[in-house]
Amino acid sequence: MKYTVRISKEALKQLGDIKDRRIRQALFDRIEELEIDPDQQGKPLRYELVGHRSVRAVRKRYRIVYYVQHEEVIVVVVAVGIRKEGDRSDIYQQAALLIKYTRP
Numbered sequence: 001m002k003y004t005v006r007i008s009k010e011a012l013k014q015l016g017d018i019k020d021r022r023i024r025q026a027l028f029d030r031i032e033e034l035e036i037d038p039d040q041q042g043k044p045l046r047y048e049l050v051g052h053r054s055v056r057a058v059r060k061r062y063r064i065v066y067y068v069q070h071e072e073v074i075v076v077v078v079a080v081g082i083r084k085e086g087d088r089s090d091i092y093q094q095a096a097l098l099i100k101y102t103r104p
Helices: 009-016 021-035 091-102
Strands: 006-007 052-055 060-067 076-081
Touching: 006 009, 006 021, 009 021, 009 076, 021 052, 021 060, 021 076, 060 091, 076 091
Parallel strands: 006 076
Antiparallel strands: 052 060, 060 076
């Protein structure tokens, strides 16, 4: 089954902030691959990001954080960025904040 991939406004902004076109294009290409079997890709996340998954991209430096809505056959990309463990700019830290403040 083919899923529809949607990219959140925040993730689009993060992608737009990446200056290198080749990296940006590689990330878009990787996001497009989430159309097929998104639950079989990446890894499930924990703690504040339970219910979300993450895949690596661009030489495993970047992470794409997303969740799957099976009823609607949609993949929603929440955040895209570099993994910097322990840093406030770490993509998982940013994704957790986005999710915390954008949930109804």
